Amino acid sequence: MKFLVCISLVPDTTTKISFVDxxxxxxxxxxxxxxxxYDEWYALVRALExxxxxxxxxxxxxxxxxxxxxVIRKALAIGADDAIRIDVTNDVDSFAIASEIxxxxxxxxYDMILLGKETINYNGSNLGGMLAELLDLPFxxxxxxxxxxxxxxxxxxxxxxxxxxxxxxxxFVISCSKGMAEARIPNMKGIMGAKTxxxxxVTPQGxxxxxxxxxxxxxxxxxxxxxxxxxxxEELVQLLHNEAKQI
Amino acid sequence: xxxLFLVEIxxxxxxxxxxxxxxxxxxxxxQLGTEAVGLALGTASADxxxxxxxxxxxxxxxxxxxAFDTFDAGATAKAIADAADKTGAxxxxxxxxxxxxxxxxxxxxxxxxxxxxxxxxxxxADFVIKKGAFSGxxxxxxxxxxxxxxxxxxxxxxxxxxxxxxxxxxxLDLAPAASRVTVKEVVRQTGxxxxxxxxxxxxxxxxxxxxxxxxxxxxxLAKVLxxxxxxxxxxxxxxxxxxxxxxxQTGVAIRPNLYIAIGISGAIQHLAGVNQSKCIVVINxxxxxxxxxxxxxxxxxxxxxxxxxxxxxxxxxxxxxx
Numbered sequence: 139m140k141f142l143v144c145i146s147l148v149p150d151t152t153t154k155i156s157f158v159d160x161x162x163x164x165x166x167x168x169x170x171x172x173x174x175x176y177d178e179w180y181a182l183v184r185a186l187e188x189x190x191x192x193x194x195x196x197x198x199x200x201x202x203x204x205x206x207x208x209v210i211r212k213a214l215a216i217g218a219d220d221a222i223r224i225d226v227t228n229d230v231d232s233f234a235i236a237s238e239i240x241x242x243x244x245x246x247x248y249d250m251i252l253l254g255k256e257t258i259n260y261n262g263s264n265l266g267g268m269l270a271e272l273l274d275l276p277f278x279x280x281x282x283x284x285x286x287x288x289x290x291x292x293x294x295x296x297x298x299x300x301x302x303x304x305x306x307x308x309x310f311v312i313s314c315s316k317g318m319a320e321a322r323i324p325n326m327k328g329i330m331g332a333k334t335x336x337x338x339x340v341t342p343q344g345x346x347x348x349x350x351x352x353x354x355x356x357x358x359x360x361x362x363x364x365x366x367x368x369x370x371x372e373e374l375v376q377l378l379h380n381e382a383k384q385i
Numbered sequence: 386x387x388x389l390f391l392v393e394i395x396x397x398x399x400x401x402x403x404x405x406x407x408x409x410x411x412x413x414x415x416q417l418g419t420e421a422v423g424l425a426l427g428t429a430s431a432d433x434x435x436x437x438x439x440x441x442x443x444x445x446x447x448x449x450x451x452a453f454d455t456f457d458a459g460a461t462a463k464a465i466a467d468a469a470d471k472t473g474a475x476x477x478x479x480x481x482x483x484x485x486x487x488x489x490x491x492x493x494x495x496x497x498x499x500x501x502x503x504x505x506x507x508x509x510a511d512f513v514i515k516k517g518a519f520s521g522x523x524x525x526x527x528x529x530x531x532x533x534x535x536x537x538x539x540x541x542x543x544x545x546x547x548x549x550x551x552x553x554x555x556x557l558d559l560a561p562a563a564s565r566v567t568v569k570e571v572v573r574q575t576g577x578x579x580x581x582x583x584x585x586x587x588x589x590x591x592x593x594x595x596x597x598x599x600x601x602x603x604x605x606l607a608k609v610l611x612x613x614x615x616x617x618x619x620x621x622x623x624x625x626x627x628x629x630x631x632x633x634q635t636g637v638a639i640r641p642n643l644y645i646a647i648g649i650s651g652a653i654q655h656l657a658g659v660n661q662s663k664c665i666v667v668i669n670x671x672x673x674x675x676x677x678x679x680x681x682x683x684x685x686x687x688x689x690x691x692x693x694x695x696x697x698x699x700x701x702x703x704x705x706x707x
Contacts, residue, residue, distance in 0.1 A: 151634070152653055155522045175635075232490070233499065256486075258520045258634065258657070262502040263481075267458060267490030276565040277458040279487040282628065297483055298395075299580030299629055300573035302456070306566045316635045317628060348499030348531045352513050355524045357660075363667070363677045368686030371695040374666065375702045377682060382664045384586070384643040385610065385699070 139194035139286065139308070141185040142243055143218065144253040144265060146174040147202060147209050151258065157354045164259075164354065171209055176254020178213070179321040180314035184284055185252050186217040187319060192286060194249075195219050199242060201235045203227040207337060214332035215324035221337040230347050232260070236268035237345035243273060249308040250291070255280050255315040266313040276310040282317030386419035389474035391465060392437065392445065393484055394429045395573075401583045402480040404440045404545040409538050410478040411441025412507055412546075417476070422446060423552065424468045426461065427453035431554045438552035440545055445552045446472060448559035456484065457564035462491030464559050469496060469533070471557065481537040482582060489537040498533035505542040505661075508534075520634055520657035540583050541640050542661075574629065581632065584613035587641040587662075589632060591617035591655075593648020593669065593688055597625035602692045603647060609699045615639070617649045633658035648688050651676025668692065 149155070149169045156165040173182075185196045198213040199222045200206055210221050224238045243251060251273075256263040263279075270277030282301065283294035289308050294301050296315055324332070366374045378385045390410035393400040403423075410421035420443040425434050427449065434445040446468060453464065465488060469477055477492055479485040481503055493500035506515035511528060514536060518525040529536075574580065581587070588607040594600060597620075607614045614630060621631035632639050633655040640661035647668045649655060656679055659665070667680040668688050677683045684691055 149519070151520075151657070155519045157523075231499070232502075233493070236490075236494070260503075260518055260525070261520060261638075262490075262500075263486040264490040264493075264500060264502050267462070267487060268494050270459065271462065271491040271494035275459075277487060277491065278566065279458065280483055296629065297571070297573075298400075298582060300571065301629070302568060303570040303572070304566050304568045310565075316631070348493075348497075349501060349527050349529050352526045352528050354518070355515075355526070357522070357524065360679060361681075363680040363683045365677075365683050365685065368684050368691050371684070371691060371698045374682060374684065374695065375698045378643070378664070378666070379702065382643070382681065384664050385702070 139188065139192060139249045140247060141189060141194060141196045142246060142248040142251045143177065143182045143185050143196060143198045144239060144251065145177045145182065145198045145200050145210070145213055146257045147171045147200065147206055148174045148257050148259045151175070155356070161353045161355065173209055173212060174254050174257045176256065176314060178216070180316070180318040181252035181254050182213055182216060182218065183319035183322050184314060185250070188286055197222060197246070199224065199239055201226050201238050210337060211332045212324065214335045214337070215328040216322050217328060220335055222340055223337060224340045224342050226342045231349045232262055232264035233268060233349070234345045234347045236265050236272055238342050240269055240272035241343050242340060243269070251275070251309070251311045253313055255313050263313070266311050270311040273311070276306050278304065278306060278310060279313045280315045281312050282315050284312065284318060386417065387472050387474040388414040388417065388419060388421045388476045388478060389465070389469050389472055390421060390423050390478040391480070391485070392423045392425040392429070392434065393480060393482060394425060394427055397428050397430065399429065399433050399437065401579055402482050402540045403437070405540065405543065406478055406480045406538060407437045407440035407442045408546040409507070409543050413476055413478065416507070420444070422472050422474065424448070424465060424557070426464055427451065434554045435551045438550040439547055441548060442552040445554045446557035447554055448557045450559070450561050452561040452564070455564060455568045457566050458487040458491060460562040460564050462488045462495060463562045465492045466495035467559055468557060475533050477535045479535070479537050481539050485537050489535055493535040496533045496535070497531065498535045499529035499531040500535040500537065501527045501529060502537040504536050504538045507543070508536070517661065521638070521660040522657070539640060541585060541642070578611065578613045581613055581615060581629070581637050581639055584639065585642045586610050586612035587615050587639060587643070588612045588645045588647070589615035589617065589649060590620070590647040591649035592619050594620070599689070600626070602689070602696070606645070606692055606696045606699070609696055609703065617655055646676055647692060649676060650674045651679060
């Protein structure tokens with residue numbers, strides 16, 4: 139079975155977010171870039187587990203410039219067989235990224251295209267649905283469990299306050315949430331092996347964006363927490379009623 | 386023209402998030418000098434659909450084929466895009482629920498429309514929309530540059546505005562696309578409180594509870610408030626609480642009006658899922674717990690004493706309001 143895992147690079151979770159150029163650009167200075175945790179922990183690791191159980195090949199794909207290669211190698215160190223980087227160096231939106239990946243996926247004959255439920259920087263959750271539509275494939279979102287027998291996958295996915303159990307035949311697109319797999323730490327053999335695994339750089343189609351980010355804004359600073367004595371919970375009730383007006 | 390919004394239906398009932406998206410669509414329609422039209426797919430009562438008029442919808446188009454009762458992202462997206470064509474809608478508003486997240490991007494591709502996902506405000510005159518970014522640590526303002534536009538709106542971000550009126554309900558003839566997924570079972574939480582992403586009041590607890598057998602005091606508090614219960618990642622991981630209750634970066638991201646965190650230290654990953662809450666109350670025995678820095682109100686002390694007292698005080702308060 140051929141797996142394609144979409145991996146995005148995001149600022150490390152603990153990054154202090156700031157902006158430059160009149161709040162129109164994210165401040166890259168001193169930012170540590172990591173694999174988007176959901177792409178890595180859930181989508182990539184589950185693809186590797188399925189490959190290890192049933193055989194196959196796991197390819198990771200990233201859209202971005204040569205600066206990304208070091209982080210892409212981490213996906214290879216965790217166990218992906220090969221990588222594709224689509225060489226887009228300007229800022230583009232999710233539609234442009236989906237279109238570039240779809241162009242690569244069309245010719246690859248993949249059985250399953252996996253990705254995380256969202257990225258932790260834009261939180262759009264757009265890519266999976268867009269890819270599925272561009273490739274005319276079924277899309278299962280927020281999956282927490284995935285097993286395969288023959289050409290049929292059994293899946294559990296999150297719904298509001300519950301879960302849905304379903305099955306779907308390959309090929310399909312699936313976005314992965316918690317429960318799918320546990321994070322893996324690359325071992326020394328993996329790290330050494332990653333250096334010689336293929337990382338193919340592909341020229342982009344040059345698809346344009348349909349949206350643009352005009353500016354960024356930080357949330358207003360939170361005023362200091364009002365501390366209430368443990369002996370005076372009635373005061374909290376009054377504050378929630380009179381001041382916060384939430385009860 | 387027209388602004389089309391998706392009416393989400395679960396078990397034959399209109400979901401709460403759809404009242405809000407009806408209001409949102411009505412406001413966008415008002416800005417554009419047109420009207421808000423809702424699309425309902427599958428089995429739903431005409432009375433319930435007409436009631437969306439209270440929230441500003443002028444008309445509901447209803448494609449009642451039972452095939453729509455089973456969810457498939459591809460078939461639902463096709464139906465929305467077809468309905469947009471039939472109603473001449475140029476703006477499509479969808480709640481960013483789990484259903485919305487699965488269909489909105491597909492709708493956008495079908496209509497060759499730009500999409501803003503995670504909107505927390507209305508579009509301005511240039512169709513620039515404020516949206517959450519960096520897991521609640523910032524906002525981005527995105528402009529949609531295509532003629533057709535898709536907006537996916539975070540539940541409980543703009544609120545439902547109640548007015549008066551009743552929407553006309555018309556049958557819409559839509560042929561459902563063949564579903565390519567087979568739904569075997571749907572498991573939902575029991576009870577009548579709103580599911581987490583839509584809940585306005587949330588009582589959440591973590592490792593400080595010491596064990597699942599102690600959750601009674603959390604449930605009692607939630608009951609008095611009419612709140613939905615939630616939990617932190619560690620307690621979901623050890624199965625003290627069900628997976629769907631887990632809020633935070635890897636769980637559900639929420640923005641309720643009131644979030645009460647009990648025995649949760651407030652790691653950055655937890656805050657990423659709750660930091661957009663309008664009011665945060667933290668009860669924790671550790672004065673250094675990072676959550677206090679993100680809170681509006683805090684009580685430092687033994688939660689096993691404080692929570693039952695707080696519940697009693699709330700009961701007394703609620704009784705005094707009658």
